[in-house]
Amino acid sequence: MRDSKLMGQVTQVFQPPLYWQQFEDLTQSIVEMVYGVPTADKIGRPGQAQDGVDVYASRSRVGAVGVQCKRLDDLDENNHPLPGGPISRKLLRSEASKAMEFQPALDVWVLATTAKRDAAAQRQARLLDEEQRSIGRFQVLLWFWDDYVTWLNAFSDLQKRYYDQIIGIRSARDQDRLIIETIATAFHRPAFTDPLGQEHFDDLLQALKDTQAALRTGELVDRQSRHVIRKAVGGWRYLEEPAWKAGLRDLDGELTALRGLLVEGIKDGRLAQRHGYLDISDLSLARELDRRRHGCLTRLNDLLVRAALPPL
Template identity: 50%
Template sequence: MALPKTSCAQRGARTTVTTVSQFFQPPLYWQQFEDLAHGMLGEAYSIPDAQQYGRTGQAQNGVDVFGRSRKYGWIGIQCKRLSDLDKDGNPYPGGPITRKFFRDAATEALAFQPSLSIWILATTARRDTKVQGWVNQLNDEWASSNRDLRYRRAIVWSWDECIAYLNSFPELQRWYYKDVIQVRGTADLDKMILQTIALAFSRPAFEVPLLCESPAEFLQALSDTQRAVRTGELLDRESRHVIRKSVGGWRDLGDREARDGLDFVDKRLRQLRSKLEQGRKDKKIREVDGFLDFTDSVLARELEDLRGECVNALNGVLSRWNLPTV
């Protein structure tokens, strides 16, 4: 398939034509994303000796991967990272792009040596027209500059562009699944779904006492968590963009025991949301100084128990899979 004009075709990245387009599991961990960016740069711009730059998970001068194209000169990629860290202390990949982040990252990349002709910001977030507008604006500013900036271009690779590359290059596709995210069967896909759901539970709504939560934020957290359990999509709390996506939700799990366990979690989340909403209608739950306050201690205990059942059931599934609990 042809790549979007706003990305690869904009600066002549190489593509091939395929007849079938399929979805690909985004990388769950930083090293996977950096490896994929390395592979895409090599394929798209015919740079067999592209290199990863700096320490893992820490862009230096706005660049994680770079290489030299015969046609376009030096090209650098920064892989968007979240502030949350995994068990190894590395950031999770992806996340939404704000205008400030984009401008700051582009400015930082100006210090990279050798000087770049193309700077690419890659993210596992979906394509965003606002972001493309910022890219076009920056490129216009650079083009009208009297400095060497007029020869530089910025590009954003969303996960949509990454999917297009994976669909365009069969060897890249096979390498990504086999060696990067290491999907060799149903069990690997199940593991990815469970890891995404576990990350969705790693939030204050399931960690701090209920009295420390505001009603609106707690309800939103429950809704977002239930969405992750059912669809495998995890939303950023503030931007509402998808920041992590697995191949599906609990119904897509191949392991029946895990599927039954997550079915139980989904039902308890639904009960928790329902009781919370009804309690607010009945004025048994109110907001005092921005936090939850209960006039019915029995209801408060029921909500705490339901929340605990969700976490315990999830941890039971994670333990059977030898995955970190929440």
């Protein structure tokens, strides 16, 4: 799906939204722009039967349009995988059969996915489209994330609305700052600030694991839902600035040492758990744990200042 306005121009690459709700929001806006309707509606809420349609637009230039969104690699409120990924013949036909029950009847039905364009899936969509139209039913289309990237480059308003932070990136240093900001957010938690005895041991250890995961991957996970709530393009290994990269590499090592001390203290009895909370009888170990916790924040704040970012 090409636009003559894009020919001869360098285009921006965009990553899919983190949450399926965001993907639906983006799809709603794209339907409005692509089909020239003032308003498209999102159908229902999570858990409600939607008859194969998440976004609906009536009275478009092609009639009634319904879109079913399939976000790749996301989780629902119960932490179960949501449908997504490669579009199989079975999935395509199953979703299309649901859309046949939608009222009023559709003229165009779209299965939209964050998956990359796939020739086998396109072939199945063409066959299903021919089959449906031969018996007077709706047209069948597949939208891949590649198509979304094309539309995002064609419609500047969409870029500003959904990707303003990415548009602001003009250099490798800007990208580095975005990674560092995401990592810094992971350190803004009680595991590094509250007295050790106030934190449940399992929660404390999980918080340190999540912080180190953010440092290495650029993904920040919510403590309760386990959903990814913020994501950069990668962790410290993706930084271009050598000094910043070295600083975060050392910070990664500090977190490994801190986690090791906690686990070792539990194993050898210097740390005890009372009702799940830490009881530290070894004062030298308590001082060492606090020194390392505060040392992590000191290292991070030093790096934030050097990157012209506000310290924690």
